[in-house]
Amino acid sequence: MGASYVVDVIAGDGIGKEVAPAAMRCIDAVARDEGFTIRWRERDWSSERYLADGRMMPEDGLEQLADGDAIFLGAVGTPEVPDHVTLWGLLIPIRRAFLQYINLRPVRLLPGIVSPLRDAQSLDVVLVRENVEGEYSEIGGRAYRGLPQEMATQQALFTRAGVERTARYAAELAQTRSGSLVSATKSNGIIHSMPFWDEVVSETVARYPGLRLESVLIDALAARAVLKPGTLDVVVASNLFGDILSDLVAALAGSIGVAPSANLNPSREHPSMFEPVHGSAPDIAGRGIANPVGQMWAGAMMLDHLGEAKAGRRLTAAFESALADGVRTRDLGGTATTADFTDAVLNRLRRA
Ligand code: NAI
Ligand code: MG
Numbered sequence: 001m002g003a004s005y006v007v008d009v010i011a012g013d014g015i016g017k018e019v020a021p022a023a024m025r026c027i028d029a030v031a032r033d034e035g036f037t038i039r040w041r042e043r044d045w046s047s048e049r050y051l052a053d054g055r056m057m058p059e060d061g062l063e064q065l066a067d068g069d070a071i072f073l074g075a076v077g078t079p080e081v082p083d084h085v086t087l088w089g090l091l092i093p094i095r096r097a098f099l100q101y102i103n104l105r106p107v108r109l110l111p112g113i114v115s116p117l118r119d120a121q122s123l124d125v126v127l128v129r130e131n132v133e134g135e136y137s138e139i140g141g142r143a144y145r146g147l148p149q150e151m152a153t154q155q156a157l158f159t160r161a162g163v164e165r166t167a168r169y170a171a172e173l174a175q176t177r178s179g180s181l182v183s184a185t186k187s188n189g190i191i192h193s194m195p196f197w198d199e200v201v202s203e204t205v206a207r208y209p210g211l212r213l214e215s216v217l218i219d220a221l222a223a224r225a226v227l228k229p230g231t232l233d234v235v236v237a238s239n240l241f242g243d244i245l246s247d248l249v250a251a252l253a254g255s256i257g258v259a260p261s262a263n264l265n266p267s268r269e270h271p272s273m274f275e276p277v278h279g280s281a282p283d284i285a286g287r288g289i290a291n292p293v294g295q296m297w298a299g300a301m302m303l304d305h306l307g308e309a310k311a312g313r314r315l316t317a318a319f320e321s322a323l324a325d326g327v328r329t330r331d332l333g334g335t336a337t338t339a340d341f342t343d344a345v346l347n348r349l350r351r352a
Helices: 015-036 045-055 061-066 083-095 159-177 195-206 216-228 239-252 294-307 309-324 336-351
Strands: 005-011 035-044 071-074 101-109 124-130 142-144 151-154 181-184 212-217 233-237 260-264 272-274
Touching: 005 260, 015 035, 015 239, 015 309, 015 336, 035 195, 045 083, 045 233, 045 294, 061 083, 071 239, 071 294, 083 294, 124 239, 142 294, 159 181, 159 195, 159 233, 181 195, 181 216, 181 239, 195 212, 212 216, 216 239, 260 294, 294 309, 309 336
Parallel strands: 005 035, 005 071, 071 272, 124 233, 181 212, 181 233
Antiparallel strands: 101 124, 101 260, 142 151, 260 272
16 A cells, blocks of 8 residues: 545636646546555635635634645636735635745746747746745735825835745755756845845855855846846745746746746645646636646646655656647647646556
8 A cells, every 4th residue: 555645625716626627637647656645635715715705715724734745726816806815815824824935936948838038948947935924024004094195014024034944945956956046136225134135045055065156136137037047047036026036937938827836844844835826817717728737747846745756757747748749728829628638648647
């Protein structure tokens, strides 16, 4: 009897409900072959639920997830509910309660995908984004609502412990890759938190001999990602900078539909969460044409995290092979439906 893992699935809204089941079929297939099982606990936590009873998840939702091995998320968001409600009602509480302080986003050009870049072959980047503090803090407020002197403040929060553990994760990752680490900063314009970020990152990375650390201003880094993507390998960034940069770099890889992300609790005291970078895509939801690659790649990262690295590699190889053979959804210029693409991946898993 092989291992068994408990995974909570929150398919969510829109195309989340289409791509999550597609990826689950492929994960089950590879698990069967590799001799382990995934026990899926499906949760209907979503905007639909919010519209029905005023909550994105049950009051004890976080407790329900706490004993699972991982969380597999589709996407949440719908035009009928403000985005800050869906985000702060589900995703952000999960990331914070389970100390998922690393958001990991690998980006490279997959076979058969056309990038908007001329020099895209060299694109192979892993973004390490700080995921629980920084610019996305709950500190701040609004005053004088409706009056001419109306105001809002939003306080960024950087802690030594928070920056240090992020830098440590990035440094350890860089050691397994090319040894080069780029840190996104803005210490020229943001004069307190960003020099602090730079100091803590550089002190931390100095403990890893042989690593090359470069601090690059976020605006210049955005330009460099477009002009010379091959000069970037592991990039570490604060919550806001990492958020923006990761969508930029994901777009360079051809489609937001293929980009995965992992919200990691590296100490493994709590479950980590795996999701595609894209949202619920209300413009194409319900038509069965969403690209499931981002969700499948997130699934492969989850398998790797669970200790089933071989299964993760096999799943990745299967969707890459389908893409290389020209099976493509509409966002990639093809005609395949979500189901067609999923069948192509399942066929390759069977053959392998
Ligand atoms: P989006 O990622 O949902 O869609 C942007 C564009 O990319 C759309 O034209 C969409 O059709 C296309 N697209 C996205 N994923 C695709 C896929 N797998 N296959 C084919 N095409 C795909 O971003 P948008 O439109 O800004 O947000 C829609 C909703 O999703 C909002 O409510 C937003 O808050 C939410 N959202 C949720 C996220 C999450 O759950 N982690 C992340 C980003 C947005
Ligand atoms: Mg984003």
